[in-house]
Amino acid sequence: MTEQTLGIDGKTKIYGILGRPVTHSLSPAMHNAAFQALGINAVYVPFPVTDLTQAVAGLRGLAIGGASVTIPFKEEIIPLIDEMDPKAACMGAVNTVVNKEGRLIGYNTDWLGAVTALQAQTGIAGEHFLILGAGGAARAIAFGILENGGQVTITDLDALRAAALAQEMRVQAVPLDSQDRCPAAILINATPVGMAPDLHGLPIDPELLSRFTLVMDIVYRPLLTRLLREAQMHGARTIDGLQMLIHQATAQFELWTGQSAPLEIMSGAAYAALEEEG
Numbered sequence: 001m002t003e004q005t006l007g008i009d010g011k012t013k014i015y016g017i018l019g020r021p022v023t024h025s026l027s028p029a030m031h032n033a034a035f036q037a038l039g040i041n042a043v044y045v046p047f048p049v050t051d052l053t054q055a056v057a058g059l060r061g062l063a064i065g066g067a068s069v070t071i072p073f074k075e076e077i078i079p080l081i082d083e084m085d086p087k088a089a090c091m092g093a094v095n096t097v098v099n100k101e102g103r104l105i106g107y108n109t110d111w112l113g114a115v116t117a118l119q120a121q122t123g124i125a126g127e128h129f130l131i132l133g134a135g136g137a138a139r140a141i142a143f144g145i146l147e148n149g150g151q152v153t154i155t156d157l158d159a160l161r162a163a164a165l166a167q168e169m170r171v172q173a174v175p176l177d178s179q180d181r182c183p184a185a186i187l188i189n190a191t192p193v194g195m196a197p198d199l200h201g202l203p204i205d206p207e208l209l210s211r212f213t214l215v216m217d218i219v220y221r222p223l224l225t226r227l228l229r230e231a232q233m234h235g236a237r238t239i240d241g242l243q244m245l246i247h248q249a250t251a252q253f254e255l256w257t258g259q260s261a262p263l264e265i266m267s268g269a270a271y272a273a274l275e276e277e278g
């Protein structure tokens with residue numbers, strides 16, 4: 001997308017993504033497509049960060065309208081901003097910064113992305129979810145499910161890490177070798193297992209997949225992971241990893257602009273960008 005297409009001028013509002021690395025990010029494709037579709041004079045660019053403190057100061061000094069925050073800075077950025085949304089504070093992670101006249105406010109839209117992706121396929125209240133993983137993504141997903149009345153069980157290769165997160169979230173944890181004892185009907189992979197180049201990785205014994213009616217994978221490179229293929233073979237419905245990414249991005253867009261995000265435009269841009277990667 002060229003500068004001429006975007007109409008960049010002295011009044012253009014700038015947004016971006018803080019991370020390391022960020023060259024692989026699909027966020028610029030989604031947000032720039034949304035700005036163009038709605039006629040908003042704004043541009044979204046990747047900011048590869050070498051010094052987070054200076055980068056955050058730059059948001060203020062350059063009047064950057066807002067920023068996405070990705071690995072490895074979602075927790076590290078917290079002491080550098082001025083205020084946190086209560087839900088972000090509960091999760092202890094920020095993936096979105098809004099610049100309100102020089103005051104930087106942190107939000108977390110990851111949980112909204114997960115919940116919205118799930119709600120397109122299932123109800124949440126009263127349902128039992130088994131989450132594979134105990135990192136930041138698992139924390140956000142568990143938070144969203146609990147906020148909407150669901151039940152969560154957590155498992156991870158690192159049993160102590162899983163137990164610590166489960167205790168913090170006030171849910172149950174099970175060892176990896178005891179997953180069959182969990183009565184959950186919905187499975188969510190919040191680990192990087194299955195991500196390229198490890199295309200044959202599988203985070204759960206495939207023999208257990210017949211127990212689940214719905215399987216969600218947050219990995220989106222490749223889009224159809226081995227886990228999702230195996231789940232479909234066992235008769236489960238599936239949710240690919242781009243769905244959570246797209247919905248968290250639409251929530252960011254609305255925080256920054258105050259306008260309804262063009263979901264179909266952003267979704268189409270994300271899938272097209274991924275397809276272009278081959």
